Amino acid sequence: MQKVYIYKKFERFWHWTQAALIFFLALTGFEVHGSFSFLGYEQAVESHRVAAWMLLILIAFSIFWHFTTGEWRQYIPTFSKLQAQIRYYTVGIFKGEPHPTRKSVRKKLNPLQALTYLGFKLVMAPLLVITGIVYMFYRTIDANNMVIVSDIPLEIVAFLHTLGAYLIIMFAIVHVYMTTTGHTPTSNIRAMLTGYEDLEDDSEQPLKDENKKEE
Structure with a gap:
């Protein structure tokens, strides 16, 4: 085992800020949505809108990065x-079997993680972002109060946005467990938190030294 600098500063900042938002x-x-009362409806709406813009800005920076x-x-x-990774998480991990894949600086995610996170980035996150933007700008802020998405009922937009929220929460619960x-x-x-992780692959030593300079 050796300590390798695997998660860069922006990566950690983006991860924790995204989670908080x-x-x-x-x-x-x-x-x-009316599920409970904490901040009050008007304050909750305003806070939700501000946090949504912050998340969109963070997403833009993360895509660029x-x-x-x-x-x-x-x-x-x-x-x-x-298949071996799925078996490990469902059976092997409870029997103390070795992990079927090794993490490295070049390959931080195992096959199941890569597929899951790709689904998060291409399906769940876009579903929330697109429906949220449509919901936010369903009516323009002008004197005519003109409907700009008249072909899509607001109820459907709200349903899809809520569905995306439930999917993200399910993802977060599984992510925390994993x-x-x-x-x-x-x-x-x-x-x-630190950027460093204990890895088994000795070939990562040169990358460790290189990344320490980068830090």
Whole structure:
């Protein structure tokens, strides 16, 4: 085992800020939905709107970062060990079997993680973002109060937005659980806080030194 600098500063900032905004949006969104009362309806609406803009800005920066650094390649799924990975999480992990794949700086995600996160980025997140924007601008702020999406009933937009919220919450619950499946129950969380993780692949030593300079 060796300590490798695997998660860069922006990556950690983006991860934790996105998580905080998603949970805050869920809190205010379900209050707007009438599920409970905490901030009050008007304050919840305004807070939800502000947090939504903050998330959109963060997403824009993260897309730019992923493509300029080449980190987008991390989410390209491979299927060679997908079945073995599913078996590990459903059976092998409870029997103490070795992990079927190894994490490295170039391959931070196993096949199942890559496929899941790709689904998050291409399906769940766009569903929330698009329906949220349509919901926000369903009526323009002008004297005529003109409907700009007249062909889509507002009820359908609200339903799809709420569906996206439930999917994101389910993803978050599974994600939090999966963080406990590392070498120790807290090793994955610690790695996302410090950037360093204990890896088994000796070939990553040169990359470790290179990334320490980058830090």
